[in-house]
Amino acid sequence: MLGVRNMSNLERIQNRLGRLIAQLESEGEDANQRVKDAVADCLLPDIDDKLREDLYRSCRTQATLQGYGEYLPKSGERGGTSAIQPALDSAKNALIAFVSGGIQASPDVLAFLFRKKNKEGLIYYTEDTLTDFLFNSSNRRLEDDYKDKKWDGSLDSLMEAYRASLEETPEEEA
Numbered sequence: 001m002l003g004v005r006n007m008s009n010l011e012r013i014q015n016r017l018g019r020l021i022a023q024l025e026s027e028g029e030d031a032n033q034r035v036k037d038a039v040a041d042c043l044l045p046d047i048d049d050k051l052r053e054d055l056y057r058s059c060r061t062q063a064t065l066q067g068y069g070e071y072l073p074k075s076g077e078r079g080g081t082s083a084i085q086p087a088l089d090s091a092k093n094a095l096i097a098f099v100s101g102g103i104q105a106s107p108d109v110l111a112f113l114f115r116k117k118n119k120e121g122l123i124y125y126t127e128d129t130l131t132d133f134l135f136n137s138s139n140r141r142l143e144d145d146y147k148d149k150k151w152d153g154s155l156d157s158l159m160e161a162y163r164a165s166l167e168e169t170p171e172e173e174a
Contacts (some may be wrong), residue, residue, distance in 0.1 A: 009049040013042050013056050015084075020063055038062040050168055085154040085157040092135050093143070099131045107136050 014021075017039055024031040024039065033132075038059035042052060080147055102109060113125050125133070142158075145151040151158065 009052055010045065011152060012050055012149065014058070016073055017042060017059070020068055023068065023071045032066045032068070034065050035059075035063050035068055035143050040159065084142060087153060087158060088139055088142065088153045090155050091138055095131050095134050095138070099127055099134065 018036070021039060024036055038055070042055045042059050044052075044055075047055070063069060063072055110125050110127075110130070113130065115122055115125055115129070122129070142151065146153050151161075
């Protein structure tokens with residue numbers, strides 16, 4: 001667990017609607033009023049979770065009917081990938097820099113890293129396949145933590161949890 005407070009249903013719905021909200025804001029006065037109202041209803045602070053979920057489904061329907069479907073998470077989309085995409089992009093960039101720097105510093109390191117069985121029958125990693133392996137692994141964990149409400153999806157809270165874990169780690173005895 002990342003040590004981040006659990007997200008409320010309001011925050012989760014707000015994250016799901018993030019791309020739609022950004023699109024509506026970018027359209028300004030030209031944005032569809034029905035969709036804007038449906039989004040506003042979903043984000044009312046003083047409603048219970050069941051009503052919020054019902055309003056969210058209604059908002060999705062209204063957005064789809066009015067041509068905004070592409071700004072909503074796809075049905076069955078794992079977690080809230082669109083809401084956490086900035087953090088996933090940062091993770092990918094960090095892993096590319098990490099693997100690239102490591103290979104530049106020690107080019108023979110790939111000779112010591114063996115891949116699991118794979119359909120291509122490849123034994124060794126390349127720079128790209130190692131980066132993809134690390135990214136896919138971290139990506140799954142982040143999506144699961146977001147879906148399970150263990151992480152709020154922001155890069156700041158991820159980095160805060162990491163720094164806090166470094167401070168909490170007990171020193172090993174010699």
